Amino acid sequence: MNIKRIGLGLLLIIFTGSMTFYYPKIQRACKPPLHLHRLPPEFALSVFSFGNKELMACVIFYNTEFYFGEKAGSRKEIPEYKIIYDALNKATDLDPYNMDCYYFAQGALSWIKPAIPVLNRLLIKGLKHRTWDWYLPFFIGANYYFQLKDPLHAAQYMKQAAKLNYKSPILATLTARMFYQGNQTQTGILYLKSLIAETSSPVFKKQFKKRLHALEAILFLEQGVKRYKTRFGKTPKNIREMLTTGMIDNIPADPYGGRFYIDNDGKILTTSKLAEAWKKKDIKRNDGHSDINAKESLQKGNPEKTGGITQRNRP
Amino acid sequence: MRSIIAIALATFKGGIRDRLLQGLVFAGFLLIASAGVFSSFSMRQPLEVAINYCLSATHILAIIMTLFLGLNLLSQEIESKENHFILTQPIPRSYYILGKFGGLFLIIFAMVIILGFFSALGVSSVCLGMKNYNIAWLNFCASLLGILFSCSILGAVIVLFTSVATSGIFPFLISFAVYTAGENTETVKNYITSGMAGEHISHLSRLLIDIIYYVLPNFSLFDFKVYAIYNLPLSGKLLSVSAGYGIAYTCLCLFFAIILFEKRDLP
Numbered sequence: 359m360n361i362k363r364i365g366l367g368l369l370l371i372i373f374t375g376s377m378t379f380y381y382p383k384i385q386r387a388c389k390p391p392l393h394l395h396r397l398p399p400e401f402a403l404s405v406f407s408f409g410n411k412e413l414m415a416c417v418i419f420y421n422t423e424f425y426f427g428e429k430a431g432s433r434k435e436i437p438e439y440k441i442i443y444d445a446l447n448k449a450t451d452l453d454p455y456n457m458d459c460y461y462f463a464q465g466a467l468s469w470i471k472p473a474i475p476v477l478n479r480l481l482i483k484g485l486k487h488r489t490w491d492w493y494l495p496f497f498i499g500a501n502y503y504f505q506l507k508d509p510l511h512a513a514q515y516m517k518q519a520a521k522l523n524y525k526s527p528i529l530a531t532l533t534a535r536m537f538y539q540g541n542q543t544q545t546g547i548l549y550l551k552s553l554i555a556e557t558s559s560p561v562f563k564k565q566f567k568k569r570l571h572a573l574e575a576i577l578f579l580e581q582g583v584k585r586y587k588t589r590f591g592k593t594p595k596n597i598r599e600m601l602t603t604g605m606i607d608n609i610p611a612d613p614y615g616g617r618f619y620i621d622n623d624g625k626i627l628t629t630s631k632l633a634e635a636w637k638k639k640d641i642k643r644n645d646g647h648s649d650i651n652a653k654e655s656l657q658k659g660n661p662e663k664t665g666g667i668t669q670r671n672r673p
Numbered sequence: 674m675r676s677i678i679a680i681a682l683a684t685f686k687g688g689i690r691d692r693l694l695q696g697l698v699f700a701g702f703l704l705i706a707s708a709g710v711f712s713s714f715s716m717r718q719p720l721e722v723a724i725n726y727c728l729s730a731t732h733i734l735a736i737i738m739t740l741f742l743g744l745n746l747l748s749q750e751i752e753s754k755e756n757h758f759i760l761t762q763p764i765p766r767s768y769y770i771l772g773k774f775g776g777l778f779l780i781i782f783a784m785v786i787i788l789g790f791f792s793a794l795g796v797s798s799v800c801l802g803m804k805n806y807n808i809a810w811l812n813f814c815a816s817l818l819g820i821l822f823s824c825s826i827l828g829a830v831i832v833l834f835t836s837v838a839t840s841g842i843f844p845f846l847i848s849f850a851v852y853t854a855g856e857n858t859e860t861v862k863n864y865i866t867s868g869m870a871g872e873h874i875s876h877l878s879r880l881l882i883d884i885i886y887y888v889l890p891n892f893s894l895f896d897f898k899v900y901a902i903y904n905l906p907l908s909g910k911l912l913s914v915s916a917g918y919g920i921a922y923t924c925l926c927l928f929f930a931i932i933l934f935e936k937r938d939l940p
Contacts, residue, residue, distance in 0.1 A: 401864050404857070405861075408733070408736075408856055409732065409823075409856045409892055409896055410732060410733065410898075412725045412898055412899060412902055413725055413726065416722055423716070424714075455899065455902070455905075457717045457718050457721075458715050458716050458717050458722070462716060559716050
């Protein structure tokens with residue numbers, strides 16, 4: 359009897375062990391579609407939190423963070439940004455002091471021009487509560503400057519951020535540049551460098567670094583155009599012309615896989631539009647409606663509709 | 674008075690005999706171990722997340738323990754007629770109720786102290802690798818005090834319903850319902866007064882909500898977690914009003930519990 363029991367126990371352990379070893383492979387291979395589900399209204403969330411609204415907000419944030427990490431980081435799929443915003447908005451309704459939510463919202467949504475008005479509304483909600491935090495006016499200022507093309511508002515928020523973090527020389531420089539509407543590419547580089555220095559998220563850090571490399575390449579080419587204009591009194595027809603005349607010593611690669619070119623106004627643009635997420639080859643069709651919409655928009659050549667970043671709203 | 678203390682101590686010992694302390698210490702160790710893991714996913718505020726997690730876990734555990742212990746200590750005793758031994762003694766029934774509540778309060782107090790201690794250790798463990806941090810320990814203690822008041826009112830509500838109930842399930846369900854409603858009356862009232870609810874809510878419903886708001890205990894008054902998490906200034910006035918409300922409501926529940934229990938026919 360005992361031997362039978364031991365045998366049965368061993369058999370069960372071996373079976374369970376082999377299943378535990380085997381199922382992740384199958385799970386990974388099958389890859390069920392990953393969605394972030396829309397949350398119930400804030401009122402209902404508050405009721406179900408049983409007096410622990412801050413914890414509920416934290417759990418919502420973690421759920422959104424993990425979803426974004428897997429969707430954008432591992433699966434290379436386009437996250438459902440509207441639902442991400444909805445989740446973060448509800449989490450900050452529950453706990454308006456939760457900095458993680460504002461930080462994540464800025465990191466994930468600030469590259470999408472149509473999302474900027476709602477993103478700024480979210481950040482202003484945070485600013486009303488976190489009156490000591492320089493990050494929030496810093497983010498709002500950056501959104502006004504780079505996306506909404508409103509340097510006056512941007513400078514006001516940057517000034518507020520610089521006041522709260524008076525030790526940071528970057529903030530003071532950014533504020534000055536925004537007040538005087540200086541070189542946008544250089545301002546963008548400075549902004550990205552400050553973001554890289556402050557972020558602890560590897561996913562965001564990777565995104566910021568890639569964008570920084572792209573902007574540095576653009577700045578390098580812009581300087582080449584400037585030198586060409588000074589020497590020849592006209593805009594170069596293409597980038598190769600700058601290379602052959604010795605204005606630049608190489609043509610940098612676009613980290614987003616595109617090709618740099620000069621438009622009629624002498625501006626440096628790229629075929630990738632600095633929008634990696636919307637590249638055709640990277641879009642894996644899944645059941646997510648956002649992905650399909652993005653693909654359709656891409657085919658129509660409308661990166662803004664897909665949330666893509668154009669040259670005109672960098673960084 | 675001696676009888677009340679004797680019943681309270683006996684109740685306290687009864688609660689401890691249920692291996693409550695061991696369970697709490699185990700929960701405390703889990704708190705310390707998991708606080709670091711939970712907060713590590715935070716992008717900008719791991720310390721705030723750790724405080725949030727520890728205080729919320731303490732709150733949830735304390736409420737669950739109060740509900741189950743309160744029912745175990747009183748309802749089961751009445752149901753199994755174990756209390757007849759005390760009630761046949763020449764002591765007033767009010768002493769029995771006060772003694773039972775006193776014992777329950779002692780258990781709640783010990784529980785909050787133990788969980789609070791482990792929470793503080795959990796939060797401190799998260800700070801180990803940090804250079805600049807500032808924990809509002811006073812607000813942290815105020816938050817624990819808020820949890821104690823919440824549990825005390827809930828305990829008094831359980832005593833009130835147990836004193837009239839003939840079965841164990843009724844006081845559990847009604848106390849849980851009172852707790853759920855009491856935790857949310859503030860939210861519901863704010864929702865209605867803000868105009869977000871629209872016009873479809875009738876005057877009768879609004880009146881009913883107003884009555885519930887004032888009759889049921891408002892547990893949100895004792896929620897000081899946000900002050901501890903984000904190191905916000907906590908008004909002494911708010912703290913004293915909350916303490917006054919907590920004591921008054923607990924006493925009122927016990928008063929009605931005594932009246933109802935004295936009128937009750939025990940077999």
